[in-house]
Amino acid sequence: MIRTIVFGLALLPSVAAADRGAPCEAGSCDVDPGPRPWILDNECQDASDVVGYRQCSSFGRWSAAAAGPQLVFAAGVGVRHVVVPAVPAVASARGTTVEGTPVSDGDITTTVFRVTGVERGFYAGLEVELGDLTGRAYPYGSFLQSGAVLGGQLRLGPVDFGSELLAAGRSSKRVGRNQPAAASLAEPEVELRARAQVWVSAWLTIDGALGTGLLDRSERFAAVTLGFHTRSFGADR
Amino acid sequence: MRRVLLFATVTGCAYRAGSFGAWNHDFAGRRTTVGCLDLAIERRADHPTGQVLAYDFGNRCDEPLTVDLKTASVVARTTQDDIAMLPYDPAHEIRPLPLDGGSVGAEAIEYRMDRAGGPLVAICVDAASVLGQTVSDWQCFAEPSQLASVDP
Numbered sequence: 001m002i003r004t005i006v007f008g009l010a011l012l013p014s015v016a017a018a019d020r021g022a023p024c025e026a027g028s029c030d031v032d033p034g035p036r037p038w039i040l041d042n043e044c045q046d047a048s049d050v051v052g053y054r055q056c057s058s059f060g061r062w063s064a065a066a067a068g069p070q071l072v073f074a075a076g077v078g079v080r081h082v083v084v085p086a087v088p089a090v091a092s093a094r095g096t097t098v099e100g101t102p103v104s105d106g107d108i109t110t111t112v113f114r115v116t117g118v119e120r121g122f123y124a125g126l127e128v129e130l131g132d133l134t135g136r137a138y139p140y141g142s143f144l145q146s147g148a149v150l151g152g153q154l155r156l157g158p159v160d161f162g163s164e165l166l167a168a169g170r171s172s173k174r175v176g177r178n179q180p181a182a183a184s185l186a187e188p189e190v191e192l193r194a195r196a197q198v199w200v201s202a203w204l205t206i207d208g209a210l211g212t213g214l215l216d217r218s219e220r221f222a223a224v225t226l227g228f229h230t231r232s233f234g235a236d237r
Numbered sequence: 238m239r240r241v242l243l244f245a246t247v248t249g250c251a252y253r254a255g256s257f258g259a260w261n262h263d264f265a266g267r268r269t270t271v272g273c274l275d276l277a278i279e280r281r282a283d284h285p286t287g288q289v290l291a292y293d294f295g296n297r298c299d300e301p302l303t304v305d306l307k308t309a310s311v312v313a314r315t316t317q318d319d320i321a322m323l324p325y326d327p328a329h330e331i332r333p334l335p336l337d338g339g340s341v342g343a344e345a346i347e348y349r350m351d352r353a354g355g356p357l358v359a360i361c362v363d364a365a366s367v368l369g370q371t372v373s374d375w376q377c378f379a380e381p382s383q384l385a386s387v388d389p
Contacts, residue, residue: 050345059330062342066335202251202339232337233299
């Protein structure tokens, strides 16, 4: 996960550069010769940095972050107590049959990715959760859940407390022992969660979440994620 | 700028109140604090067409604030009287903009006298007007990159 975050951060400059179009049309352009892999485009240099005399950058670039929305990109690890209904017997294309499997009831470790937008203490976004059912109720299997979150938060000192509702779709794919065919099951999930995030720097938070299923109260969820905020201190700290 | 943003992202560093410096440079010029804004103003070498003031600033608070360099009060003190100075802004770019908490910024602006006057003694800027505050904080500069003791 850490490698994923570092890789994503390394891509940010190139993504930003791609949005600017041709930055060196008016000023002089020098190719940066240094061994800095995160700088992927040329740099524009003006002879003067005085407003009205410079052409590479416009007034107020220092405010670019504040002009954008407050987005939070988060990734982390979750633990989910899943109760997945039994899979009915299905026939595969080869004519073999996957036997109905028992109810899965156990804790699995998942990887959680979220993107949320925050405005005036309320937020909404998308969440994807990937898990592995192997070694639990099924010999082999995978778990994928994706959905939308909607919540609100309140700041108390260095911590934001909040609650949110998740509405998601879930897909569980399982393969029985000595069975060549896979069985998939799709089902909805609605979850109520309590969240807390601690600001560890101007742009980073460590987030914790606890949730319980509303469709099946025996479902439980806990996660710890690292959140990167596009506005320092969430812009309204 | 992108390198600054990347470094700040990875290390999580933000502007520290009263430091008058970013991670890679110190603010140049006379330093003052107006509300949540740490501001350094430097008078640079004059242009043939006007005088140049450079602003380095950092938000010492966690909340965003609005930096308004468009309506900052700048006057030219001449041997005869005080004359308002207007920013040279051919593209009409200068406008009030938000600055996030813990963030820094910098701008350099050329000012031209609103009308002809006598020989220039100093140019003065009301630092408080950058934040739209009513209590004045005049900073005067008699010569480029030199501190002046005169008051408007």
